[in-house]
Amino acid sequence: MPRLPAPVVFALDHGTGERRLARWLPGVTVDGATRTVDRILLDTFDGRLHRRGLTVWMEEGRDATVLRLEEPGVADHTAPLAARRADRLLGADLPDGVLGDRLRALIEERALLPQVRIRVRGHSLRICNEDDKTVVRITLDEPSVKVARGVDIPLGRRVRVNAVLGYDREMAKAVAALSRRLGEPAPPLAGEALAAAGIAAEGVSSGVDVALVAQMRSDEAMAAICRRLADVVDDHRPGVLADLDPEFLHDLRVAVRRSRSVLKEMRSVLLAPAVARARVDLKWIQEVTGPTRDLDVLLHEWPSMVGPVPASMAADLRPLVELLERERAEAFTVMRRALTSRRFARAWAAWRELIAEPGFGGPDAARPVGELAGGRIIAVYRSMVKAGSAIGDGSPPEELHELRKRGKELRYLLELFGVMWPEKLVKPLVTALKGLQDVLGHFQDDEIQVRELRGLGPAVAAAPGGTDSLIALGFVIDELTRRQHAARADFSRRFTDFASPDNRRIVHGTFR
Amino acid sequence: MRVLATYNIKGGVGKTSAAVNFAALAAGQGYRTLLWDLDPQGSATYLFRVKPKVRGGVHKLIERRSDVAELLKGTDIEHLDLLPADFSYRHMDLVLGATKRPEARLGRLLEPLGRDYDLVILDCPPSISLLSESVFESADALIVPLIPATLSVRTFEQLLRFVEEQVVDPPEIVAFFSMVDRRKRLHREVVDGVGHRYPQVATAVIPAASDVERMGVERRPVVAYAPSGPAGRAYRALWDETVERLALGPGPGHRADPH
Numbered sequence: 166m167p168r169l170p171a172p173v174v175f176a177l178d179h180g181t182g183e184r185r186l187a188r189w190l191p192g193v194t195v196d197g198a199t200r201t202v203d204r205i206l207l208d209t210f211d212g213r214l215h216r217r218g219l220t221v222w223m224e225e226g227r228d229a230t231v232l233r234l235e236e237p238g239v240a241d242h243t244a245p246l247a248a249r250r251a252d253r254l255l256g257a258d259l260p261d262g263v264l265g266d267r268l269r270a271l272i273e274e275r276a277l278l279p280q281v282r283i284r285v286r287g288h289s290l291r292i293c294n295e296d297d298k299t300v301v302r303i304t305l306d307e308p309s310v311k312v313a314r315g316v317d318i319p320l321g322r323r324v325r326v327n328a329v330l331g332y333d334r335e336m337a338k339a340v341a342a343l344s345r346r347l348g349e350p351a352p353p354l355a356g357e358a359l360a361a362a363g364i365a366a367e368g369v370s371s372g373v374d375v376a377l378v379a380q381m382r383s384d385e386a387m388a389a390i391c392r393r394l395a396d397v398v399d400d401h402r403p404g405v406l407a408d409l410d411p412e413f414l415h416d417l418r419v420a421v422r423r424s425r426s427v428l429k430e431m432r433s434v435l436l437a438p439a440v441a442r443a444r445v446d447l448k449w450i451q452e453v454t455g456p457t458r459d460l461d462v463l464l465h466e467w468p469s470m471v472g473p474v475p476a477s478m479a480a481d482l483r484p485l486v487e488l489l490e491r492e493r494a495e496a497f498t499v500m501r502r503a504l505t506s507r508r509f510a511r512a513w514a515a516w517r518e519l520i521a522e523p524g525f526g527g528p529d530a531a532r533p534v535g536e537l538a539g540g541r542i543i544a545v546y547r548s549m550v551k552a553g554s555a556i557g558d559g560s561p562p563e564e565l566h567e568l569r570k571r572g573k574e575l576r577y578l579l580e581l582f583g584v585m586w587p588e589k590l591v592k593p594l595v596t597a598l599k600g601l602q603d604v605l606g607h608f609q610d611d612e613i614q615v616r617e618l619r620g621l622g623p624a625v626a627a628a629p630g631g632t633d634s635l636i637a638l639g640f641v642i643d644e645l646t647r648r649q650h651a652a653r654a655d656f657s658r659r660f661t662d663f664a665s666p667d668n669r670r671i672v673h674g675t676f677r
Numbered sequence: 678m679r680v681l682a683t684y685n686i687k688g689g690v691g692k693t694s695a696a697v698n699f700a701a702l703a704a705g706q707g708y709r710t711l712l713w714d715l716d717p718q719g720s721a722t723y724l725f726r727v728k729p730k731v732r733g734g735v736h737k738l739i740e741r742r743s744d745v746a747e748l749l750k751g752t753d754i755e756h757l758d759l760l761p762a763d764f765s766y767r768h769m770d771l772v773l774g775a776t777k778r779p780e781a782r783l784g785r786l787l788e789p790l791g792r793d794y795d796l797v798i799l800d801c802p803p804s805i806s807l808l809s810e811s812v813f814e815s816a817d818a819l820i821v822p823l824i825p826a827t828l829s830v831r832t833f834e835q836l837l838r839f840v841e842e843q844v845v846d847p848p849e850i851v852a853f854f855s856m857v858d859r860r861k862r863l864h865r866e867v868v869d870g871v872g873h874r875y876p877q878v879a880t881a882v883i884p885a886a887s888d889v890e891r892m893g894v895e896r897r898p899v900v901a902y903a904p905s906g907p908a909g910r911a912y913r914a915l916w917d918e919t920v921e922r923l924a925l926g927p928g929p930g931h932r933a934d935p936h
Contacts (some may be wrong), residue, residue, distance in 0.1 A: 168746065229707065245707040263792055297896075299753045330751035330758050381707035 169240035170328040174339045177322040177352040183288060183305060187323060190339055192356055193303065196289035203284050204225055206355050207254065207277040210404055210413060212368030214271065219279065221356045221449070223254075236262055237352070239327070253278050253409050274465060277481075281362045282311045283320070283354070292339055300332040301339045310358045318361045325352055336626050347617040363461035369400045371416040373423075379535025379585045383434045386534035390427055391520040391568065394420045398513075405454075406501055411461040418458055421450050424516075426577040430541045433529040439519055440527075446512035453503035462492040463614050474640040481637040484628050488621055538582035539676035545575045546672045550664045553601075556656070562612060565656065569605035572598060590675045594668055601659040604652050611649035615642055678791040679925060680784075681798050682816040682848075686832050688803035691822040691855035693720045694889055694899070696800035698912040699762040699820065699919070701898040704757035708925075710797040711749070712759050715769070715812075716802040719762030725752045726896050730757040734765035738786070739772045745786055746793075754901065758794075770807045779807050783800050784815030796925075805839070813844045818923050821852040823878075837877070851919050879922070881915035884908060 187193045198338055202411050203225040206212045214221055220235040223246065234242040249267065254277040268277070278372035285308045292301040304325045308316040328336040332434040359366050375389045397420035404413030425447045432440045467489075471482055503509060524530070556564050576598055583591040618638060625634045662668075681699070683692040684718045714721040726927060727750045737743040758895045773779035787797055795925035801812055806863045813819070821836065823829045840847045850873070852875065854868050870893040872878045883889070886909040888899050919925075 169751075231707070296726040296728075328751075330749050332751065387798075 169330050169417070170333055170336050171236075171238050171240050172325055172327045173322050173343075174325045174351045174354075175343050175347040177305070177324050179322070179345070180413040181322075181324075181347075183290060186290065186303070186305065189252045189342055190290075190292060190303070192292045192294070193290050194293060196291060199224075199286060200289070201284060202288045203282065204462075205282050206280040206358060208280050208366075208368060209272050209275040210277070210278055210369050210410055211371065211416075212366055213275065214277075215366040215368070217271065219271075220353055221274065222355075223279075227409055232260065232264060232268075234268070255298040266494070269344040274421055275412045276408055280357075280366075281358045281364055283308050283358050283371070284311065284317070287325075291610075292335060294335070295334075300329055300335040302329060303339070308354060308358070310361045312362050320361060321351070321356050323354065335471065347544070365667075369418060370402070371397050373397075374473070375581070375584075377534060377582065377585050379533055381534045382523065382530065383431065383532050383534045383537045384525040384527070384530040386538075386582075387427060387431050387434050387525070388520050388523045391424055393425045394427075395520065397519060402504065406504060408497060408501075411458075411465065413504055414454060414461065418451065418454050421447055421454075422573065423577045423581065426453065426574045427581065430574060430578055431529075431537065432547070433527050434532075435519075435527040435530075437527075439525070443516055443519055449512065450504075450509070451482040456496040456498055457493065457500045459613060459617060460489060460496055462619055464489055464493060466614070470641050470644055473606055473644045478637045479631065484630060484634050485621065485638060487623055488628070492621075501502055512553060534582070535585050538578060538585070542575065542578050542582070542676045543672055545571060545578060549575060552668070553664060556660075565605055565653075566609050569602065572602045572605060576602065577667065586675050590671055594671055597659075597663045597665070597668055601656075601663045604655045604659045607652040608649055608656070611645045611652065615645050615649070618642055618645070678787070678794050679796050679798065679818075679923070680787065680816045681818050681820055681919075681923075682801055682812045683798065683820045683822065684801045684809065684812060684836075685821055685823070686803060686805050686836065687824075687829065690803075690824050690829070691883060691889075693724070693800050694803050694823055694883075695820055695853075695855070695912075695915075696893065697721050697724050697796050697892075697898045698900050699916055700757055700798045701900050701915040702913060703796050703798070704707070704754050709793060710757045711790060711794045711797045711901050712752075712757065712800060713797065714800050715766060715808065716760035716762055716800055717764050717766040717769075718802070719755070720838050721800045722761040722900065724892060724896055725750075727759055729762045729764065731761055731763035734763055735769055735772050736765070739769070739776060739782060741786065745790065753897070766802070773786070773807045773811060779933075780810045780814045783808075783811040787801065787815065797897065797927060807924075809931070810843075813840060813848060814846065816848045818851060818919075820850040820919065821877075822855040822883075823852055823871070824856050825854050825861075825864040827867065830867065833875070837875075849923060850877040851879055851922050852877050853879040853882060853915055856883045856885040857882045879915055879918050881911060881918045883911045883915065886911075904907065 169365045179388065181353070183195050185497040204222040205225070207221045207223055218237055222235070224231045224243075230246045231243050232246045236242075237360050242264045244262055244264040246254075246260060247258075256272060259268050259277075285306050287304040287306045291299045292306065293302050299418040304327070306321070306323045306325055310318040310320055311317050324343065324347070324359065326336065348614060354660055356366065364567065373393050374391060375386075375393050377389075378385050388518060393547040398417055400411045401420070404410060405417055407413075425444065428435075428444055428447065435443075461490065464486075467486065471479065474482065549568060552564070552568050556568065576595070579591060579595050579598070583595070620637065620642060622638070625631050682701075683696040684693055696712060696714075698847055700710050704710040712725075712728075722729045731738060731743075731748050738745070738748070742835060745760065749760055750757050751757075764796070773782055776782055783799070790797070800817060801809065818838075821833065823833055828836045837850065840850065854871075857868060858864050868882060872880070884905065884907050886908040888903045888906040890904075892899055898912075899906070899908045900912050904913070
């Protein structure tokens with residue numbers, strides 16, 4: 166792979182311009198060319214790229230748009246970007262090739278969303294050798310950040326030194342000359358732009374990370390966890406309503422489900438009427454967001470589901486995809502109406518009020534949380550081992566679904582309360598549980614998707630070309646059924662891991 | 678990565694001009710482009726102001742004892758790099774002859790660059806030799822400049838026959854007329870007649886223009902210093918037609934400034 170040294174950027178004061186730079190850098194000539202580029206900083210809503218020290222810009226030039234990846238110590242990587250929605254980039258929108266592949270692996274199913282928009286006016290200079298060949302490219306950049314319509318804040322001026330392949334020595338000399346005058350390289354422009362616009366680079370987190378100690382009162386611990394989960398819902402709700410990234414909805418639903426799980430497992434901390442009302446309200450939120458999420462998953466997995474469909478029939482599936490997209494749009498409209506309704510506002514305010522202050526008044530309110538949560542972990546684990554051991558080849562699917570539900574409760578208990586026990590004991594159990602839940606999840610997701618697709622049958626048949634679409638749909642359902650059987654076949658191995666004597670010992674020895 | 682090679686048995690027909698201008702146009706459209714100057718005369722290398730020197734010479738390069746990536750030079754055009762010529766390339770046939778499967782050798786040398794470049798353009802020396810055969814095997818398409826003369830057309834027919842009969846996986850062929858003077862009746866007759874007879878011949882032609890001759894003085898592709906002149910426009914039209922004929926796609930889209 167051609168090895169190009171990374172560009173080096175120095176901050177410039179107002180007095181330093183092209184003429185001064187020309188004095189510092191022998192052989193430099195001023196091109197006279199000035200180029201203005203609009204750059205939009207992209208990241209996932211949870212700041213995945215920022216956490217890895219990566220900066221991705223979408224550069225809107227005069228003639229085309231380019232994606233640029235900046236990474237400390239590495240040459241910038243660029244790739245042209247084809248037409249796409251202006252407000253987000255999903256994995257499928259990213260270009261083919263190294264850059265696109267790398268970003269797809271990092272963002273997974275999340276979208277790259279605009280964080281901040283800057284404009285960079287760059288004056289070109291170059292250092293040439295005796296043949297008048299460019300051996301180092303230099304730009305003097307004047308960036309500004311757009312904070313509102315018509316409001317631009319100037320950022321610090323910079324000089325950027327770019328290597329030309331095969332002329333490393335000349336690059337090193339230029340960098341050394343500028344280091345002597347300008348000191349250390351400048352911090353990344355992205356950080357300065359975000360700070361000027363008042364935006365947190367870390368993004369929106371769905372992590373809970375509530376500090377718990379085993380002796381804490383259970384009502385205090387429960388209130389702290391539920392408040393943090395409610396914050397996650399509030400932080401993600403605008404993203405859900407804007408419909409920018411399906412993962413906003415996923416994270417919101419996980420937070421609601423976790424809250425419901427805490428309510429169920431720790432119900433003895435509250436008085437019964439309060440529990441009953443909150444459970445109804447949270448269940449309703451979960452229900453009104455369900456259809457949109459199911460269709461998001463279906464559309465996301467569509468490419469892998471249609472893999473076995475013969476190429477000659479692929480076009481027959483197009484009406485089906487359009488139907489799914491219409492269904493999804495309708496489901497979203499219903500969900501948005503629900504999430505902006507008075508019912509939601511009332512339910513959410515009541516839930517917020519309930520968890521605002523501890524003193525829940527239930528029989529276990531004052532009990533140490535370590536004792537209560539530990540007891541629940543043991544009880545749920547035991548019930549899972551019992552239920553799972555009873556599942557055989559002929560057991561109905563409902564038994565696996567029920568086991569999955571219990572598994573989610575155990576996982577949330579471990580994730581939310583597990584901090585009170587040594588990580589080395591909790592982690593192997595979580596790993597075994599995840600392995601089991603993956604299999605159960607695939608089994609149930611495939612079943613939901615088969616049901617969903619079967620339900621579309623009449624509408625598909627009625628559409629023009631419906632018979633061909635139905636035949637192609639048969640292939641998709643066949644593949645889903647095959648996958649579901651594979652997941653079922655894997656269940657026994659995963660369950661044996663989960664219910665192994667080692668894990669039983671950990672559970673009973675640790676959480677008692 | 679697609680590999681194009683400008684090729685003709687005859688010299689002085691416009692191979693290097695086509696190679697450097699195609700390379701500049703492709704890079705300007707955002708294709709990450711590599712131009713390999715295979716001609717020991719090093720004209721393309723000279724035009725990009727790069728020293729015609731490859732560390733270790735042709736022996737190390739062909740025997741894969743040099744890392745090709747270490748030999749590349751960036752040009753003054755963004756997205757366009759050059760693997761320079763070296764005078765030792767005059768021994769290319771001998772060195773290739775000493776390797777196993779010489780006809781596959783160029784392709785294998787280019788393989789590791791596949792993820793870094795969208796397009797490789799080989800500027801070939803005029804000859805029919807072991808090197809040409811290796812080019813025919815590794816290139817996806819031959820770009821064949823023709824001058825509007827009867828003998829030139831005869832050599833084109835020879836090339837078509839050779840490629841069809843001797844090459845296992847024959848490259849596509851895009852031929853075009855260069856140095857065309859429409860004021861000359863013979864030029865008009867040959868261009869129109871041959872154009873009708875061979876579907877491989879492009880509609881776009883490169884005129885005999887002083888702009889092209891000035892490349893040696895400017896040491897830049899004509900599309901960089903005179904993009905709106907007759908030659909600049911002709912190369913752009915020819916490139917666009919080539920992209921379409923070879924289904925290279927509309928171009929990744931980024932138009933860097935080729936100046």
